[in-house]
Amino acid sequence: MAKKSAFIALLGRANVGKSSLLNSIIGEKVAIVSDKPQTTRTRIMGVMTKGEDQYVFIDTPGFHKAKNLLDDQMNKAVSTGMNDVDAAILVVDAAPSFKFDKENLPAAETVLLDNITAKKLPCILVINKIDLLPEKDVLFEIISAYTSKYAFKAVVPLSAKTGDGTGILLGELSEFLKPAPHYFDDSDYTDQPEKVIVSELIREKLLKLLSKEVPHGIAVDIERFFETDGKDGEPIVKIDAVIICERNSHKGIIIGKDGCMLKRVGSMARHDIEEFFGTKVALKLWVKVKEDWRNRQSVIKSLGLDSLS
Numbered sequence: 001m002a003k004k005s006a007f008i009a010l011l012g013r014a015n016v017g018k019s020s021l022l023n024s025i026i027g028e029k030v031a032i033v034s035d036k037p038q039t040t041r042t043r044i045m046g047v048m049t050k051g052e053d054q055y056v057f058i059d060t061p062g063f064h065k066a067k068n069l070l071d072d073q074m075n076k077a078v079s080t081g082m083n084d085v086d087a088a089i090l091v092v093d094a095a096p097s098f099k100f101d102k103e104n105l106p107a108a109e110t111v112l113l114d115n116i117t118a119k120k121l122p123c124i125l126v127i128n129k130i131d132l133l134p135e136k137d138v139l140f141e142i143i144s145a146y147t148s149k150y151a152f153k154a155v156v157p158l159s160a161k162t163g164d165g166t167g168i169l170l171g172e173l174s175e176f177l178k179p180a181p182h183y184f185d186d187s188d189y190t191d192q193p194e195k196v197i198v199s200e201l202i203r204e205k206l207l208k209l210l211s212k213e214v215p216h217g218i219a220v221d222i223e224r225f226f227e228t229d230g231k232d233g234e235p236i237v238k239i240d241a242v243i244i245c246e247r248n249s250h251k252g253i254i255i256g257k258d259g260c261m262l263k264r265v266g267s268m269a270r271h272d273i274e275e276f277f278g279t280k281v282a283l284k285l286w287v288k289v290k291e292d293w294r295n296r297q298s299v300i301k302s303l304g305l306d307s308l309s
């Protein structure tokens with residue numbers, strides 16, 4: 001049988017569950033997830049190969065109104081994520097907390113649908129978080145509001161959290177496979193280098209433990225990262241990471257009283273990184289202030305957060 005592949009962009013506004021869906025499909029934690037909007041900052045590829053068929057999913061940042069240069073770069077990553085794909089999945093939120101209004105779809109979704117239309121992209125509508133829907137009737141309202149705006153190839157209500165419905169989505173995606181060589185090795189599951197995965201796991205803990213604007217102004221830079229033999233002769237991965245924040249007051253919050261916040265972040269991140277590598281990890285964290293870095297192109301670029309990343 002000939003090899004086939006399909007490139008599929010995951011699009012949607014922030015916090016609808018694009019990265020959760022990616023992880024659920026791939027069966028590995030490829031992209032970090034949080035309950036705060038704008039968690040994903042770059043394009044992230046997740047790969048699933050089944051026999052002769054390879055699917056490459058492109059997770060994108062939540063499309064949103066830009067307030068700084070980093071936001072601009074994130075929105076650009078959404079546009080570039082739509083280039084050269086065979087199809088798109090528009091993920092929308094069915095959770096009652098989102099307060100769905102059939103007359104006024106969120107502006108970000110309208111813009112995305114305009115772009116999908118302009119690019120003539122075949123698109124599947126995924127209605128996520130159905131596990132939170134007590135009354136399934138509202139699903140019909142959601143479906144009719146979106147399908148009146150675009151001729152979706154299919155509509156799939158699902159839960160990225162429970163996995164309910166993801167099998168149906170995969171069945172629909174097989175329509176987009178085209179005869180083509182595999183772009184990734186069959187054992188690959190992401191394009192993200194280990195160093196990036198490590199920095200993202202640390203940022204995920206900061207998103208979890210910190211509130212308000214502090215976590216949004218954080219980036220994590222891995223300064224040293226190497227494997228060596230520990231005292232017991234077992235391999236150990238040593239990591240030095242710098243948490244970059246925007247203000248001195250944020251630095252104090254990140255470190256916490258007697259360093260307790262930084263210790264919590266470190267121990268939670270170390271746990272996940274050890275699971276990822278399957279070895280012991282020694283993680284050292286520092287905090288540095290880079291004033292207004294989200295508006296500084298040179299810093300954004302040096303952190304690999306420009307839209308080409």
Ligand SMILES: Nc1nc2c(ncn2[C@@H]2O[C@H](COP(=O)(O)OP(=O)(O)OP(=O)(O)O)[C@@H](O)[C@H]2O)c(=O)[nH]1
Pocket residue numbers: 012013014015016017018019020021032033034035036037038039040041060061062063128129130131132158159160161162
């Ligand atoms: N109950 C429930 N929660 C979900 C589901 N999918 C995602 N979530 C939650 O929704 C929140 C946002 O999930 P993410 O996967 O980070 O969303 P995203 O669309 O990638 O967000 P951005 O990267 O900010 O654009 C997290 O708290 C997830 O745990 C689901 O099917 N059910």
Ligand SMILES: [Mg+2]
Pocket residue numbers: 018019020031032033039040059060061062
């Ligand atoms: Mg995301």
